[in-house]
Amino acid sequence: MKNLYKALKQFKEQDYKENKDLYESLSEVQTPHTLFVGCSDSRVSPERLLQAYPGEIFHIRNIANIVPPAGQSVKYASTTSAIEYAVEVLNVKNIIICGHSNCGGCAASINPPENIEELPYTSIWISQLEGLSQQVSKELPDEKKTVKANRLEKLNVIQQLSNLMTYENIRDRVEKNQLTLNGWHYSIGDGVISIFNEEENEFIEL
Numbered sequence: 418m419k420n421l422y423k424a425l426k427q428f429k430e431q432d433y434k435e436n437k438d439l440y441e442s443l444s445e446v447q448t449p450h451t452l453f454v455g456c457s458d459s460r461v462s463p464e465r466l467l468q469a470y471p472g473e474i475f476h477i478r479n480i481a482n483i484v485p486p487a488g489q490s491v492k493y494a495s496t497t498s499a500i501e502y503a504v505e506v507l508n509v510k511n512i513i514i515c516g517h518s519n520c521g522g523c524a525a526s527i528n529p530p531e532n533i534e535e536l537p538y539t540s541i542w543i544s545q546l547e548g549l550s551q552q553v554s555k556e557l558p559d560e561k562k563t564v565k566a567n568r569l570e571k572l573n574v575i576q577q578l579s580n581l582m583t584y585e586n587i588r589d590r591v592e593k594n595q596l597t598l599n600g601w602h603y604s605i606g607d608g609v610i611s612i613f614n615e616e617e618n619e620f621i622e623l
C-alpha cells in the first residue's frame with residue numbers, strides 16, 4: 418500500500434526543492450491557461466497529458482466529465498461555479514472536455530449495475546447521460562456493451578461541448594476568439610488521444 422506520509426516527505430524534499438522558484442512564484446497568484454473538465458477516474462492525469470506544472474491547469478473532475486447545461490446550473494453548482502470562476506475570474510483561454518476509455522460512469526449508464534440503487538448520488542449524477550445512452554442503444558442495438566460504452570464516451574464529450582455553449586459568457590468569448598473549446602477522448606491503455614473535429618463531426622487521432 419502507498420505510504421502517504423512518505424510521499425509527502427518526498428514531495429517536500431525533492432519536488433518542492435527542485436521547483437522552489439516556481440512554487441514561490443505561485444504563492445499569491447494563479448494564472449492557469451486552461452480549464453480541464455475530466456472524469457474523476459484516477460487514470461486520467463491532466464498534468465501528465467499536458468506536460469504541465471502546478472499553476473497551469475484549473476480542474477473540474479466529476480464522474481463522466483459532465484457539464485450541466487445553463488438551465489441546471491444551480492442544481493449542480495459545484496461544477497458550474499468552478500466553470501464560472503475559471504472563465505470570469507481566471508480568464509482561462511481554453512476549456513478541455515476530456516472523456517476516456519473504460520469510463521465507469523458511461524458504462525453504468527449503458528448497462529446499469531444491479532446495485533445502482535445503493536448508489537443514490539451516483540445514480541442522480543449519471544442520469545444526466547440517459548438521453549445519450551438511449552441514443553446509443555438505438556444506433557447500435559446489436560453491438561457489445563463495450564462498443565456502446567465507447568460510443569457514449571465520445572458522444573458525451575460532444576454533448577458537454579454544446580452544454581458549455583449554453584452559458585452566455587462562454588458563447589460570447591468563443592465568438593470573440595478569446596476562448597477555445599476542445600473535446601478529447603483519451604484511450605488509457607495505448608495513450609492515444611483523439612480530438613473532436615467539429616467540421617468533420619468526428620474524433621481524429623492525434
Ligand SMILES: [Zn+2]
Binds near residue numbers: 482519520521522
Ligand atoms: Zn470516467
